Amino acid sequence: MIEGTRQAARPVELDQPAVGRVSRIDAIQQQKMLEANRNAQRSRIQLVRSALSRFDDGEYGDCPGCGECVGYARLKARPESVFCIDCQSSRERG
Ligand SMILES: [Zn+2]
Numbered sequence: 001m002i003e004g005t006r007q008a009a010r011p012v013e014l015d016q017p018a019v020g021r022v023s024r025i026d027a028i029q030q031q032k033m034l035e036a037n038r039n040a041q042r043s044r045i046q047l048v049r050s051a052l053s054r055f056d057d058g059e060y061g062d063c064p065g066c067g068e069c070v071g072y073a074r075l076k077a078r079p080e081s082v083f084c085i086d087c088q089s090s091r092e093r094g
Contacts, residue, residue: 047080054082063087 054060063070065087074081083091 044080047082050082051080065091 051060054062061070061075062068063082063084065083068084070081070084074085081088
């Protein structure tokens with residue numbers, strides 16, 4: 001009984017090589033996530049820059065697809081939007 005208790009109280013021994021593998025996979029996944037994040041940020045910056053230049057050209061808010069207004073609600077939600085919701089979704093459909 002006492003022997004059994006002592007066994008249970010022993011610290012859990014970690015399988016060191018396995019732990020090393022897991023944290024390496026973790027690190028790689030984290031790095032990939034950061035990179036994807038960075039790429040997303042980068043393309044958003046591009047969109048914002050191009051929105052600003054359309055603003056300078058007096059074209060901001062005009063959809064280049066149909067020439068209509070992109071729409072206040074859409075611009076408010078995503079100020080970097082280039083196309084109106086209709087043109088954007090038909091572009092995404094391909
Ligand atoms: Zn449009």
